[in-house]
Amino acid sequence: MKLSVQNSRIVLNSICQLYILLFVYAAVSKLLDFENFQVQLGQSPLLSTFASWVSWLVPIVELVIALLLIFPKWRITGLFAAFSLMIMFTTYIFIILNYSSFVPCSCGGILEKMSWNTHLVFNVIFVVLGALALQNQVTSENTRYHIKLSLIKSIPISIVFSIGIVIVLFLSSEDIMQHQNPFIRRYIRRSIALVHSTDLKFNSYYFSGYNEGRIYLGNYTDPLHVLSINTTFKSQKVTKIDFRNKNLPFRLVTILVKGKYFFLIDGSVPCVFRGKIQDWKITEELKGIPNFTIAEPIDSTTVVFRNNSGENAANVLGVFNSKTSPKVHYAPSLLQKQIDGIFDTDGMLHFNSELGKIVYVYFYRNEIILADKYATLDRREHTIDTVSHAKIKVGYLKAGTQRKMAAPPSIVNAVTATKNNLLFVQSKVPGLYENDVMWKHAAIIDVYNLKKNAYVLSFPIFGIENTKLQSMFITTTHLYAIIGTQLMIYELKGSLRKEMINGTPISSNL
Template sequence: MKLRFNFKSVFIEAVSLLFVLLFVYAAIAKFLDFENFQIQLGQSPLLSVFASWIAWLVPIIELLIAILLVIPKFRNIGLWASFSLMIMFTVYIFIVLHYSSFVPCSCGGILEKMSWNVHLIFNIIFVILAVAAILFNMKIKQTNTARAKYLKTFKGLAGITAFSTLAVVILFLSSENIMHNENPFIRRFPPHPAEFSNAIDLKFNSFYFAGFSNKRLYLGNFTTPSKIISLNENLGDWQVKNIQFDPKDIPFKIVTTAVRDSFFYLVDGSVPKIFRGSLTDWRINKELKGTPYFNRAVPIDSNNIVFRSNNGRKLTSVLGVYTAAETPAIHYNKKLLQQQIDGIFDTDGTLLYSEKMHKIIYVYYYRNEFVVADKSGFLSFRGNTIDTTKYAKIKVATLKNGTQYAMSSPSYAINAHAAVWQNLLYVHSTAKGRFESKSVREKSFVIDVYDLNKNNYLFSFPIYHTSSDKLVSLLVTDAHLYAIIGNELVVYELRDALRKEIKSI
């Protein structure tokens, strides 16, 4: 009996010491690298929303439990608390592995070298050690009370397990709902949703994306609008296409080219003129007559164009849809773009069209909002990007007796660039979110991804600088993301984390 009593005492002492070492080491490691720990929690697929207070709460609880374990009078309480905390950690890892939208990188001192599955086994072992120490620490004076005592203890363990599990599940469900629908400007960066594939030097900074069709990428050039560069998906098979067209006496000012399906479009809203031709021979064969003046235009199909013009009151910006026919039709919806300051600069943004969703998308530059409309120009819904800039931070000056306007205090564009593919909206955001690494922001452009079907935020990923730190334009397909960065055309391969979110309509 004496040997058995000593074994129990030594076992309890050993387990308590192991927990003390584990919790003290983990807590000190968190405090010594607190900023990084908080950033890692902010990227957690379970605890992002609660990272600010959990980052403090967890190491404090670990230290308090360690104190309880080293004081003999409170050791039993410490063992129960250790069991509860290890259950929470175990459930957390189980949910990360089986139910979260992505599996983040491992973190936390010595445990950083462990995979998530090994970490799960490690936690389960410590749960078992805590249970054994709790059972050995029971004081049973009479044999006939042992069964009742053990039954009561097992009920307590089951209750603590249920409580700890429920607490983590509630945190997970609450965090997911808030992150996707009421995001408090916390970005999630899953591991490698897009990986660098290739890059080529374009030599000049005057290129832009004209479009993507039949697995070919098309580049336009502001200085030589009659020449189009065509490449395959991997930036190979470089071809130069010459647009066959005699403009005669048309006073073009800013000519751009757009590619949609099997057609290309030559557009200039200052004239205004839109011409259409076939990709087979690159020859203009039709003029879309009766087009209004515009400063943005995106083809919807062979006969419909969505455009933005200054046709509103006091030259404010409005969106409209032009339909080519024997009698051309123009539909303006002056309620789509909402004025905050002047209705011109404060409504500036990127005009897009999702061919698969049959939706018009307009992303504001200077505020955290985008507009989604059907192909006829009627509002479908308004969405928000995750930054906190609700109102454009610009100042506008009036020139020439109120007939011209200029930004007297320019603001940097919050949503500087945007692209759409099927149901996914990609936004290059220049605003720094909570719990984000400054070093990553300095070396990369952050792309936020939104699901237009659900009108919610999914996650973010970085595009790293190449030879330039200026992102010019974005284009996305089902398999790749293309970016013009300075003079370079860069292609990134989309991985499963992104491709599984693309839904065919």
């Protein structure tokens, strides 16, 4: 019996020493590289919104448990706490591997070198060791009866509670990240993959549209020629538009493709001409549209536009339909003035055909406007950044008749594109726990689910050190980007592809 007691004591001491070594090493590793550890927690699908306090709590708890295990008087309490913490860590990894659409970086010294599956096995071993140590205390003759009874009751409760608290953290973090985001981005690796690129030679190209496997690009300096490329980049073709009414006072002609139609528009004339991409001949003019600064076709006869016909020449959105009377319907309440009504309401206009929604994203504040095709407000949403008021300074010249930016504006949203239920936004504002170096080498794209009013994920587009992302275009399978003179095509991958196809939120299958 003496030998059994001695062996039991050796086993217990060995397990305690292993736990002390593990927790001290892990805690010190986290504290020595605290900034990186906090960034990694900020990318965690379970702890993103709690990273600020969890990043401090975890190493502190690990050190406290190590201290409890050192002193025999507090050893049972330390073992119980160590066992519960390892249950939480193991549950965390299990959820990461089975219920998350992406796997973040590991953390903690040498443990960071392990794969997540290896890390799971490692944690299970320590859970078993903890259970063995507690069982040792239950069967030990030196342990008082009431402590034995308490341990027997507490172990299963601890297991259930530890697993439950991690699940609650996961579900609450997901809800906060998608609907109440405190400006924490979730970068998901392998969201896109570069499959091809080509040099367009000029930086005057823009995306005109997409139809039946071909992407169309217009050229501001050569407006009557359209470049079309298929998704494999094996077929490139330049088409000249057959347009004979060239005596109009054009200033900035834009070509837009919508289904089987193409539109030649210029808001300064103003004019909207239409033809079919089958032969690229202008066959009809949609007469009666007022001057506009930007416009987007809704269908073959309807265009949503923005002009300066609001109060004090403020921006206002309207819908023009060549087949109705009256032809123009304004929605003066959609764009909301904060400073001058022009610069502060400037933004990007889209029509999402799949949702049947007008989508307007402000440049200088975190607001997205959704309206139906009649310009009736559906709702106002927000990007995840916190800039709700435009940070611009407007200067007035010639007795207030001219307005100019008096200082460089603080851009929030730079480039946007929409397809199906998703909105892609290039943000210019770094979030919490982000690496400044990445912002120097990449354009950061945030993705939103417009149907569910949820932030989905973020990803970087690299290779823009000396150039900038000029525009994006999205199909159900690919992202096209013009960066300087380069046309890049990226395939949508993983959870982003699933989100595009079926709109299922990431990490929702728990």
